[in-house]
Amino acid sequence: MKNNTSYRIEDHKANLVKMVERKNEILSQLALGKRIDNLNLPDVEFIKPV
Amino acid sequence: MLSSLNPYNLREVKRGYEFTTDSGVEYEVYYLKSNFFDHIPEITVPILELQLAPIGEIPVGKSLLDSRIGDTVAKLVLDTVNGKNDVVIFICDCKDSREEQRWKKFNRWFARFDDGDVIKAEGMINAGSYIVYNGLFIHKEHSLRALVLSTFEELNNPELWKSPIS
Numbered sequence: 538m539k540n541n542t543s544y545r546i547e548d549h550k551a552n553l554v555k556m557v558e559r560k561n562e563i564l565s566q567l568a569l570g571k572r573i574d575n576l577n578l579p580d581v582e583f584i585k586p587v
Numbered sequence: 588m589l590s591s592l593n594p595y596n597l598r599e600v601k602r603g604y605e606f607t608t609d610s611g612v613e614y615e616v617y618y619l620k621s622n623f624f625d626h627i628p629e630i631t632v633p634i635l636e637l638q639l640a641p642i643g644e645i646p647v648g649k650s651l652l653d654s655r656i657g658d659t660v661a662k663l664v665l666d667t668v669n670g671k672n673d674v675v676i677f678i679c680d681c682k683d684s685r686e687e688q689r690w691k692k693f694n695r696w697f698a699r700f701d702d703g704d705v706i707k708a709e710g711m712i713n714a715g716s717y718i719v720y721n722g723l724f725i726h727k728e729h730s731l732r733a734l735v736l737s738t739f740e741e742l743n744n745p746e747l748w749k750s751p752i753s
Contacts, residue, residue: 539737542704546747548625549626550714550733551624552622553623553712554714556620556621556622556623557678557698558731559619560636560638560680561681561682564638564640565641566668566715567642567643568640568644568730569643570643571722572600572605573615574601576598582619583602583603583618583619584619584620584668585599585603585617586618586667586673
């Protein structure tokens with residue numbers, strides 16, 4: 538590794554898959570006319586920067 | 588430059604923001620807590636995943652060629668990153684094989700707004716059945732700038748992606 542981080546590439550791949558699947562799921566729901574405030578996504582944390 | 592932007596006014600909702608274009612199309616723009624660096628314990632700052640989507644189907648005849656959409660997103664991202672703590676990441680959705688077009692549009696939005704304070708990094712991951720275009724924004728004075736950028740580059744290294752995702 539070029540820097541001092543330590544991780545398994547499998548973890549990164551799993552995270553990436555999760556991100557892609559989550560994004561596609563949200564977009565599919567929004568395409569149906571739902572709004573983000575009404576989506577039922579218990580595992581998703583929305584962040585609003587201060 | 589930020590001053591040259593002509594963004595739409597954002598309406599705040601509980602989880603993010605909404606805006607309506609001149610042609611009447613409604614969009615939602617929001618951040619999710621990103622998993623991108625979850626496995627890197629050294630990266631301890633918030634990583635925000637930017638998402639933008641129209642609400643519902645876009646009516647036939649409504650133009651998507653509206654530079655103010657890009658201005659609106661660019662201003663939100665630059666305002667966020669200029670706080671010097673948050674890092675913003677963006678991945679193109681790839682459910683309809685139009686990710687490359689989205690990526691080009693995304694880059695056009697930000698190409699003319701380089702204010703010198705925000706660094707934009709770009710990556711492309713060939714994950715086998717799809718390609719994940721991804722970008723990252725970080726302030727040049729961010730305390731973890733070097734680590735975040737080098738890790739981002741490392742995670743986009745094609746050598747890492749030679750074996751397929753299981």
